Amino acid sequence: MTIHIGAEPGDIAETVLMPGDPMRAQWAARTFLDSPRQINAVRGMLGYTGTWRGHPVTIHGSGMGMPSLSIYANELLRDFGVRTLMRIGSCGGMQPHVGLRDVILAMTASSISTPSSSLMRELRFAPCADWGLLRAAAQAAETRGITPHIGGIYSSDTFYDERPDLNDQMTRHGTLAVEMETAELYTLASRYGARALSVLTVSDHLLTGDAVSSADRETGFSAMVEIALAAAFPD
Numbered sequence: 020m021t022i023h024i025g026a027e028p029g030d031i032a033e034t035v036l037m038p039g040d041p042m043r044a045q046w047a048a049r050t051f052l053d054s055p056r057q058i059n060a061v062r063g064m065l066g067y068t069g070t071w072r073g074h075p076v077t078i079h080g081s082g083m084g085m086p087s088l089s090i091y092a093n094e095l096l097r098d099f100g101v102r103t104l105m106r107i108g109s110c111g112g113m114q115p116h117v118g119l120r121d122v123i124l125a126m127t128a129s130s131i132s133t134p135s136s137s138l139m140r141e142l143r144f145a146p147c148a149d150w151g152l153l154r155a156a157a158q159a160a161e162t163r164g165i166t167p168h169i170g171g172i173y174s175s176d177t178f179y180d181e182r183p184d185l186n187d188q189m190t191r192h193g194t195l196a197v198e199m200e201t202a203e204l205y206t207l208a209s210r211y212g213a214r215a216l217s218v219l220t221v222s223d224h225l226l227t228g229d230a231v232s233s234a235d236r237e238t239g240f241s242a243m244v245e246i247a248l249a250a251a252f253p254d
């Protein structure tokens with residue numbers, strides 16, 4: 020048991036899928052796992068452990084933003100021995116060729132700062148995905164007839180961003196999408212010698228203003244969950 024995760028040792032699998040939204044964790048566990056059981060509800064942050072094709076898997080919310088994700092990822096990696104952490108999140112598209120509901124595999128994540136920035140001092144660390152997971156996720160997507168966008172994303176601290184000039188530079192430099200957790204997830208996975216990948220679905224678009232419904236953001240993104248599970252346990 021840790022401060023924020025009320026699970027016992029052994030309750031959490033070595034492979035964890037992390038949506039920001041705890042209700043997406045509940046939906047994904049009930050939809051994709053066999054025999055899911057709730058292993059955390061501290062502060063309403065729901066976590067479930069079950070099996071997928073016989074492999075133990077935990078699906079646990081991270082909350083929104085890097086400070087929240089950092090708390091859960093630190094405890095999962097340090098105290099529960101997690102070895103593979105995959106974010107299953109929503110994001111805002113930043114390129115004209117990226118459409119609503121498209122799947123993005125985040126190869127790298129830019130940021131202005133992360134909870135790890137003060138530790139890094141003058142270093143501008145480059146958070147990047149685990150190559151094996153990234154390759155397996157690309158293959159899993161293609162097997163399902165999905166062509167994912169693969170490249171850099173932006174992990175922001177600000178959902179209601181008032182720096183359109185910064186977003187313009189991101190778009191100009193090929194950034195695929197914006198979300199709020201991946202840069203810290205990849206940094207922590209590197210620190211603990213674990214594997215991480217963010218599999219994202221485009222829920223809205225910064226260039227067009229188009230968006231899917233909140234209900235869709237909670238439960239409508241099956242493809243990214245299937246891709247994440249298949250990448251974690253390739254045949």
Ligand SMILES: O=P(O)(O)O[C@H]1O[C@H](CO)[C@@H](O)[C@H]1O
Pocket residue numbers: 038039040082083084107108109110178198199200236
């Ligand atoms: O849908 P989730 O996984 O929460 O991800 C995105 O949605 C939240 C903002 O609405 C942020 O957490 C952002 O990263």
Ligand SMILES: O=c1cc[nH]c(=O)[nH]1
Pocket residue numbers: 109110111112178197198199222223
């Ligand atoms: O952080 C996020 C997530 C989804 N859409 C956005 O525009 N930003």
